[in-house]
Every structure is written in C-alpha cells, then in structure tokens.
Amino acid sequence: MTTATDIWVLGDYRNYFQSRVTLQILARATHLAASTGGKVCAVVFGHGMDEYVGEYIAHGAEKVYVVDDPALKTYAVETYSFLMTRLVEKFKPATLLVGATRFGQEIAPRVAKQLKTGLTADCIDLEIDPKGRLVQIAPSFGGNLIARIITPHKRPQMATIRPGTFQELVHDGTAKGQIIRLALPTDMPTEKIRCISSEYKPSKAKGIEKADIVITGGRGMGSKGKFKKLFELAALMNGEVGATRPVVYANWIGHDALVGQAGKAIKPKILFAFGISGAIQHTAAIADADFIVAINKNPNATMMRMADVAIVADANQVCSGIIRAIKENIRD
Secondary structure (H helix, E strand, O other), X not given: OOOOOOEEEEOOOOOOOOOOHHHHHHHHHHHHHHHHOOOEEEEEEEOOOHHHHHHHHHOOOOEEEEEEOHHHOOOOHHHHHHHHHHHHHHHOOXXXXXXXXXXXHHHHHHHHHXXXXXXXXXXXXXXXXXXXXXXXEEEEHHHOEEEEEOOOOOOOEEEEEOOOOOOOOOOOOOOOOEEEEOOOOOOOOOOOOOOOOOOOOOOOOOOOOOOOEEEEEOHXXXXXXXXXXXXXXXXXXXXXXXXOHHHHHOOOOOHHHEEOOOOEXXXXXXXXXXXXXXXXXXXXXXXXXXXXXXXXXXXXXXHHHHOOEEEEOOHHHHHHXXXXXXXXXXXX
C-alpha cells in the first residue's frame, strides 16, 4: 500500500461540534490532492469514535486510519505523538497537517522532532508548487512579512493551520471512504502523567472566529480608556471585540483578540472597523467578511476603500453615538 503522495490530517474531535478545524483542513487537503494525485486521509486516535470517522468521510476524507482502544480514551500527548510517529513511519505519507489548536500545538512539534522533519506553525494558506511540494504560507517577523516555506528533502511535510483559515466542504452523507483499523502497538510508552478525571467547561464567549458581528478597533480609538467603549457596543450588539496588532501590543486588549496574519482570520456577517487604517496584515484576515462598516478620519485609508459603508468621522465619537442610539431605542 503506497501512500507516498497522500495527505494526512490528524483529527481532533474532542469538541467536534464547536471546533471545525479538522473539517476545514480536510477541505483544503482535497484541493491540494487534486494537484498531487494523492489521497486525502484522516487519522484518529481514541475510543468509540465511529461517529466522527463517518463525519470525516462526509467532509472529504477518502481514507480514515483508526486506532480505537480503551487505553486511548483519555488524550495523552506522549501516547498520541508516539502513535502518530509510528503510523507515519509505516505508511509514509507525503504531508501531515494538524490544526493549530492547543491540541495541535502540543503534539505536532513532538511528532516533527521524532520524525526529524520540518514543521511550519500557524499557516494561513497552503499551496502546491510546480514540483509537487507543499508550500506552507505563514506570517513571520511579528506579521510584517509573509513567508513561503517548503520542505525540500524530508518527509512528511508538516504544518499546523489556524482555525477558521479554510471553509469546510458541505456534508455529503453519500460519500464513501476506506476505514483502516489498526491495533495498538505492543511497545507503547509508559505514561508519565495519568489523568484521574476531567471536565469540559465551554467558554461563555463565542470567540471572534465564530461571531456574526465583530467590533474591531485600531489606534484611531485614541486611548485604552476609549477603546473599552467597543466592549460596551459589542455587548449591546451581541458581538465580539477584535483589534489590530498595534492595539494588542499596546496592551489595550489581549492577544486572543488580534485580527490579522499574526492573529486570527474572521468571517463575520457584519464587521465594524473603528479607527483602523487597514494595513495588509489586518485586511488579509477580514477579506471574507460579508459587510464592512468603517469609521475613520482619513477618507483615503485602505479600510475605508474596502468598506461597504465608510463614515468619515472620529471613531470614538461615532462609537459613543451608536451606543447612545441603541440604548435610547431599548428604552423606547
């Protein structure tokens, strides 16, 4: 069984109905495989996973490698990375892709080290070059540059991909795929840490990647105190707050809110941009927003040209005015 051109995607199903990154990567892998001629394969470890195996096939996986064992019910990074390394050594895929979640950020570097191959983290796009090599596109130098990275000699080519970067394929309940069930190796490493119990506590916030309405702010808001008004507006609109890199670096808001090539790509139905000039590092991450409202004193700012509605005014004053209008409407 040759898999020299296959593209593997490590499946993370632990929060399947909220985290769709595996499905997003499968969609991109399907596009890449059209150029390489390889198969799109998902790899899953755990216990009682048949539901997710079927979902991966319905979203583009042509093969699914499954290691199902009670010993794998609880995730352990040493166990999972050992298994992943063993499977890659046995089947020799050309590419291994992993979501840039906490799960992926923990396991992918360990697998790359054990396989003595390269790894590009936090990719924002993937392509295939004329020689059939994976081009891993990622921000570098704090987001000021976009690097195009290849792995010319080692295999597999490895990359982690940010959630929300690609659009998942439409669920196809008629899709057929090959399920390859594998036994747990007899020489599994002894776990150094044992999980006694765990409890999942979902975040109350949607997160800017999933929000229908995102209120973003830049340096044009004027100060940290004025920037806080965006949170009030977001609460009134049932939205989330995002920010540009200078604002995050000035500690006006946490890094989780960073929208840009060094942060998160978002696809809201409505995006408000308060005091944002529109540097390419930021605009590349909002290109898929359905409707953009930009507020800036500079009518020639890039963000104003991108906007569906552009308001030439002080961002802080407009924000305060919208908040006031919403509150008055609520009272009425």
